[in-house]
Amino acid sequence: MNLWKCYVPAVVCFCLLMLLGPAWPVEKKSASGLVLDTAVMCETVEGIAPVNRAVVFSLDIGEVYCFTSFTDIHRETVVYHKWYRCDQLSTSRRLTLKPPRWSTVSKLQFREADKGPWRVEIVDKSGQILKTIRFSIVD
Amino acid sequence: MGGFVSFFSGIGWLDIVDILLNSYILFRLYVLFRGTKTFRVLVGIAFLWFLQRAAFALGLVLFSWAIQGITAAGALIVIIVFRNEIRSVFQATDLKSIFWGIPGKVYGTPVEIIVESMFELARKRIGALLVIPGNDDLDEYLNNGIDWQGVVSKEMLLSIFFPDNPVHDGATVIKGGRVEKVGVILPLSERTDLPSYLGTRHRAALGLSERTDALVLLASEERGEVVAAKDRGLEVFYHPRGLEETLNIHLGLSTKEEQELLKQRRDLITAGVLSFSFVFITWYSITRGSDTLVALEVPIEYIKSDPEVEIVESSTNTVRLHVSGSSFLIKSIRPGQVRVRVNISETTGRKQVDIPLDAVSLPPGVLLKKVEPSEVTVFLTKSTVKKIPVQAHWIGKLPDHLIMTESAVTPQAIKVAGKSHLLKDLDTVYTEKIPLDNIRRSGRISARVILDSPALSVASGENRVTVEYRVQERDN
Numbered sequence A: 001m002n003l004w005k006c007y008v009p010a011v012v013c014f015c016l017l018m019l020l021g022p023a024w025p026v027e028k029k030s031a032s033g034l035v036l037d038t039a040v041m042c043e044t045v046e047g048i049a050p051v052n053r054a055v056v057f058s059l060d061i062g063e064v065y066c067f068t069s070f071t072d073i074h075r076e077t078v079v080y081h082k083w084y085r086c087d088q089l090s091t092s093r094r095l096t097l098k099p100p101r102w103s104t105v106s107k108l109q110f111r112e113a114d115k116g117p118w119r120v121e122i123v124d125k126s127g128q129i130l131k132t133i134r135f136s137i138v139d
Numbered sequence B: 001m002g003g004f005v006s007f008f009s010g011i012g013w014l015d016i017v018d019i020l021l022n023s024y025i026l027f028r029l030y031v032l033f034r035g036t037k038t039f040r041v042l043v044g045i046a047f048l049w050f051l052q053r054a055a056f057a058l059g060l061v062l063f064s065w066a067i068q069g070i071t072a073a074g075a076l077i078v079i080i081v082f083r084n085e086i087r088s089v090f091q092a093t094d095l096k097s098i099f100w101g102i103p104g105k106v107y108g109t110p111v112e113i114i115v116e117s118m119f120e121l122a123r124k125r126i127g128a129l130l131v132i133p134g135n136d137d138l139d140e141y142l143n144n145g146i147d148w149q150g151v152v153s154k155e156m157l158l159s160i161f162f163p164d165n166p167v168h169d170g171a172t173v174i175k176g177g178r179v180e181k182v183g184v185i186l187p188l189s190e191r192t193d194l195p196s197y198l199g200t201r202h203r204a205a206l207g208l209s210e211r212t213d214a215l216v217l218l219a220s221e222e223r224g225e226v227v228a229a230k231d232r233g234l235e236v237f238y239h240p241r242g243l244e245e246t247l248n249i250h251l252g253l254s255t256k257e258e259q260e261l262l263k264q265r266r267d268l269i270t271a272g273v274l275s276f277s278f279v280f281i282t283w284y285s286i287t288r289g290s291d292t293l294v295a296l297e298v299p300i301e302y303i304k305s306d307p308e309v310e311i312v313e314s315s316t317n318t319v320r321l322h323v324s325g326s327s328f329l330i331k332s333i334r335p336g337q338v339r340v341r342v343n344i345s346e347t348t349g350r351k352q353v354d355i356p357l358d359a360v361s362l363p364p365g366v367l368l369k370k371v372e373p374s375e376v377t378v379f380l381t382k383s384t385v386k387k388i389p390v391q392a393h394w395i396g397k398l399p400d401h402l403i404m405t406e407s408a409v410t411p412q413a414i415k416v417a418g419k420s421h422l423l424k425d426l427d428t429v430y431t432e433k434i435p436l437d438n439i440r441r442s443g444r445i446s447a448r449v450i451l452d453s454p455a456l457s458v459a460s461g462e463n464r465v466t467v468e469y470r471v472q473e474r475d476n
Helices: A002-022 B002-009 B013-033 B037-058 B063-080 B082-091 B095-099 B111-123 B154-160 B200-211 B241-253 B253-287 B327-330 B418-425
Strands: A037-045 A049-055 A057-058 A064-069 A077-085 A089-098 A102-111 A116-124 A130-139 B128-132 B142-151 B173-174 B178-185 B213-221 B226-230 B233-237 B291-306 B308-312 B318-326 B337-344 B349-354 B367-372 B375-395 B401-409 B415-418 B429-435 B443-450 B466-473
Touching: A037 A116, A037 A130, A049 B318, A057 B401, A064 A077, A064 A116, A077 A102, A077 B415, A089 A102, A116 B375, A130 B375, B013 B037, B013 B095, B013 B253, B037 B063, B037 B082, B063 B082, B111 B128, B111 B154, B111 B213, B111 B241, B128 B154, B128 B200, B128 B241, B142 B154, B154 B178, B200 B213, B200 B233, B213 B241, B226 B241, B233 B241, B253 B318, B253 B327, B253 B429, B291 B308, B291 B327, B318 B327, B337 B349, B337 B375, B375 B401, B375 B418, B375 B443, B375 B466, B415 B418, B429 B443, B429 B466
Parallel strands: A057 A130, B128 B173, B291 B337, B375 B429
Antiparallel strands: A037 A049, A037 A064, A064 A102, A077 A089, A077 A116, A116 A130, B128 B213, B142 B178, B173 B178, B213 B226, B226 B233, B291 B318, B308 B375, B318 B367, B349 B375, B375 B415, B401 B466, B443 B466
16 A cells, blocks of 8 residues: 555656656757757857857858857767858867856957858867857848 | 690690581581482582692782682582472471481392281282392393382382272382382293192292292292292292391392491491581681780770679770781681670779670680779769758848847758769758848748759658748847
């Protein structure tokens, strides 16, 4: 009887956890245990916070930032921000991360010729893509 | 001595098979056509051909041309004039006897046929009288008679003595393998001591045997016996073997046959040796003649087990083959006889493929010296499907007071079909250009997916996506 009292609630809780689990925000974890907490494109960065997060950037702004923040950093490591324009690698930035949490930014100053669809791949030391952010540079 | 050894060491087993097969074919042609007029004419044509070659070698150009023309015309004439004889050779013999066996040749009187016929006639109680001459001239003893000149066969003998046949009453004279005369009246015996049961047929048989050395065979109508009259006596035969022996002795066949067989064997051995020599000399002149070196430009044929693999690019489409052989063989090479077939693996991408010597097929007798280049670089690709993310391609200008914070495409990725090398580096496909100028608030829009290459296509067939976007007022 006691067994039933303990067992049934446990099963119900487990099922609820399984159902609700995927709805919770899942942070991308790299092979080294690194967790990508935030990855956004923004017009500028103030302090350690991205300002004017967007997916479309006007040439008038002149530059765009890729802001990333990481948690669960166990030891000093590196990540790469790989900037692609129209599927062609434009530039790759090597950024150092320090434990236990770290935010880092790469910036692209653009010109008239840089108009078009872009993406930035956040890649860890082992080459694993942690996230791909897509945006456009327009008039 | 060294040259002799090196010559024979250079002959491979395939060469030996080649020579033996051709020699046998030539020998079989002799066996099938010997004794025919066609064979004699063919020998004549072969002689003309040799004459033409000799004349050409000696530089007698005009004579060589003339002989060549005559030889060609002669070959044509043989086929036309002797078509019936050629046809009868192949029709008369079954397939086995074309390729195997030596057909026996009838040189003298067909003893077996006569013996069988006589016993058949006696069994059927049909009276018959056969004269087989010896050395004496029978002309003065043979009265009347009709010229027949037919090849001896059992059926013919049975029909001659068939009771309703107008000539069945007389005697039939057989000379060699032919029925010479039928309905012949023979002189009757004048002996008085003969038993009364012997009829006129017996007396006629005895009559001729008394006067000449001929052997007269008779089938008795009344008694159903086979009787032979020779040297004034009568002998009854109850078994074919006895009559056969008597006939052989009378015709002197025991010695004659052996001689004929010996002669036949000698002829066949000579024909075999001549066939072999002829073929060997021809083979030698064709394959081991003066060496000629030549380079051939041959297209490469690629063999692939997977039909989906395609060759997009190749460093070369042809290879240069350095081959050697007799000038005759080199000159007679036809384009389809030389092939270069290279196996390519199923893996895609750029790769170097060796061209091994066994990838080259050449006509027999032609030797491969070198292949240039020895390897070829090919770029292989394969049709495949890849799931690729879709990105909205925004253009124009968003009003200054607005900022687009989100843009989501549904479905996020689509399946694109195409060649592997085209899909390999394709990580994003884009929508058609979507203008920003008229956007004032959040919303959604349907847009086509644009693929850069016409060799690519959307695998699902639906190439539209929905772009959902969110705009908001700028804070500062």
